[in-house]
Amino acid sequence: MLELNFIRANKSRVIQGLKIKNFSEEDLQIVEEILSLDDTRKEVQTELDSLLAERNQLSKTIGDLMKAGKRAEAESQRERVGQLKEQAAKLEDSLKDTKVQLEELLLKVPNIPHESVPPGATPEDNEVYKAWASPLPELSSDALPHWELAQKYNIFDLELGVKLTGSGFPVYRGKGAKLERALISFFLDEATRAGFEEVIPPLMVNEDTARATGQLPDKEGQMYYVERDNLYLIPTAEVPVTNIYRDVILDAADFPVKMTAYTPCFRREAGSYGAHVRGLNRVHQFDKVEIVVLQHPDKSYETLQEMLAHVSGLLDKLELPYRILRLCGGDMSFTSALTFDFEVFSAAQKRWLEVSSVSNFETYQSNRMKLRFRDGKATRLAHTLNGSALALARVVAALLENNQTPEGIVIPKVLRDYTGFELLN
RNA sequence: GGAGGAGUGGCAGAGUGGUUUAAUGCACCGGUCUUGAAAACCGACGUACUGAAAGGUACCGGGGGUUCGAAUCCCUCCUCCUCCGCCA
Numbered sequence: 225m226l227e228l229n230f231i232r233a234n235k236s237r238v239i240q241g242l243k244i245k246n247f248s249e250e251d252l253q254i255v256e257e258i259l260s261l262d263d264t265r266k267e268v269q270t271e272l273d274s275l276l277a278e279r280n281q282l283s284k285t286i287g288d289l290m291k292a293g294k295r296a297e298a299e300s301q302r303e304r305v306g307q308l309k310e311q312a313a314k315l316e317d318s319l320k321d322t323k324v325q326l327e328e329l330l331l332k333v334p335n336i337p338h339e340s341v342p343p344g345a346t347p348e349d350n351e352v353y354k355a356w357a358s359p360l361p362e363l364s365s366d367a368l369p370h371w372e373l374a375q376k377y378n379i380f381d382l383e384l385g386v387k388l389t390g391s392g393f394p395v396y397r398g399k400g401a402k403l404e405r406a407l408i409s410f411f412l413d414e415a416t417r418a419g420f421e422e423v424i425p426p427l428m429v430n431e432d433t434a435r436a437t438g439q440l441p442d443k444e445g446q447m448y449y450v451e452r453d454n455l456y457l458i459p460t461a462e463v464p465v466t467n468i469y470r471d472v473i474l475d476a477a478d479f480p481v482k483m484t485a486y487t488p489c490f491r492r493e494a495g496s497y498g499a500h501v502r503g504l505n506r507v508h509q510f511d512k513v514e515i516v517v518l519q520h521p522d523k524s525y526e527t528l529q530e531m532l533a534h535v536s537g538l539l540d541k542l543e544l545p546y547r548i549l550r551l552c553g554g555d556m557s558f559t560s561a562l563t564f565d566f567e568v569f570s571a572a573q574k575r576w577l578e579v580s581s582v583s584n585f586e587t588y589q590s591n592r593m594k595l596r597f598r599d600g601k602a603t604r605l606a607h608t609l610n611g612s613a614l615a616l617a618r619v620v621a622a623l624l625e626n627n628q629t630p631e632g633i634v635i636p637k638v639l640r641d642y643t644g645f646e647l648l649n
Numbered sequence: 650g651g652a653g654g655a656g657u658g659g660c661a662g663a664g665u666g667g668u669u670u671a672a673u674g675c676a677c678c679g680g681u682c683u684u685g686a687a688a689a690c691c692g693a694c695g696u697a698c699u700g701a702a703a704g705g706u707a708c709c710g711g712g713g714g715u716u717c718g719a720a721u722c723c724c725u726c727c728u729c730c731u732c733c734g735c736c737a
Contacts, residue, residue: 283667303717
């Protein structure tokens with residue numbers, strides 16, 4: 225959520241930003257609506273405050289009169305307070321209404337894109353920030369896509385998942401399960417080495433938590449919901465991990481706060497089936513190691529670069545061809561100011577698969593979350609950032625396809641200590 | 650799941666209807682003293698909204714209510730503690 229003061233002070237920049245996010249002229253009216261609603265809020269608030277001030281004063285007087293035994297005088301004051309209360313109740317209702325309306329409008333305003341964000345509406349408009357310089361791997365014509373390799377080597381079984389749960393819930397088996405666990409351990413160890421504190425968060429969160437990072441109300445349909453207990457299954461570790469610092473005031477010296485977590489991620493991904501989501505390309509449950517950073521506003525873009533370097537390092541070590549995209553305004557998430565996507569080339573499908581999304585949210589999440597730091601006497605909102613490092617399912621897909629040989633699938637060197645085997649066959 | 654108890658500032662802890670403007674202690678910060686430090690003493694010491702400022706308002710786990718007036722009384726939800734039951 226954008227800060228009201230920010231909108232007020234940077235109106236033209238906000239409008240400019242919303243245009244990059246493809247707001248129509250009509251939709252842009254929301255900025256004026258918000259500001260005028262906030263004016264109303266201030267007026268009502270001031271009026272209410274002065275009524276309450278008078279009431280407090282009178283109540284004190286009544287107390288004194290009662291003590292002094294001047295009952296009759298106290299009675300007459302009481303009537304006056306009665307009137308004040310009626311007025312105050314009306315104002316309170318109206319203030320509440322105004323605040324609710326204001327909140328609703330503010331929730332409709334996405335984050336303002338960073339100045340480097342290219343305009344555009346679809347993934348085609350994303351900018352290739354860093355291309356893959358070497359030639360892409362070419363496989364022989366009988367190369368198999370990963371879902372067929374999965375059958376051949378008994379790595380994972382989606383049909384079995386259907387039996388147990390439903391479509392999109394893979395069952396990893398044997399060396400496939402071990403490969404999965406190896407990747408998780410490798411990613412966590414790399415993150416730890418880079419100074420991230422490992423945490424194991426809950427996999428279900430309450431409404432407050434889901435709202436603070438922006439999943440509610442924007443992406444309600446994306447999450448699995450446990451109605452009986454009013455809990456949401458996390459779509460990413462970002463949600464519980466960032467919320468560790470909800471309602472916290474940090475010292476400037478605490479920056480950067482760096483955390484990493486492995487969790488399964490649950491996404492409903494309603495309504496898309498077909499060739500492009502076969503196998504592990506898109507599933508309802510997948511494993512992911514996430515990195516989260518809380519940073520001083522002056523340093524968050526520096527940190528974003530460090531996160532890109534970290535993710536690049538992982539893919540280099542796994543020897544997977546990848547490219548980095550800078551997302552255009554239309555393809556960026558609601559809450560992000562700048563997002564880089566990592567895509568890995570899956571050689572049998574001859575497709576780029578998204579395996580990581582690294583974003584700076586600036587103060588958009590921290591405002592909802594009331595995550596602040598002390599800056600001299602003042603408190604200011606911190607910047608929050610996060611990125612996948614990495615999302616497992618698609619990494620596995622690319623790894624299986626790219627490394628297939630007639631003898632089996634060659635395990636990258638960095639993983640061999642973790643898997644305990646060099647060849648998956 | 651059953652019975653009982655409890656939630657107050659960074660921490661400890663007082664406060665059961667009216668100078669609570671939340672006592673007191675500890676911690677932290679600034680100052681005096683000191684070669685330096687400690688001790689002692691003095692001062693400051695929550696968050697948010699509003700206002701040019703002075704000031705005003707709200708917040709004692711969350712929400713609602715009673716009252717002229719609520720940290721204090723009532724309802725409800727949440728969390729924690731103790732005991733019992735169940736359990737990896």
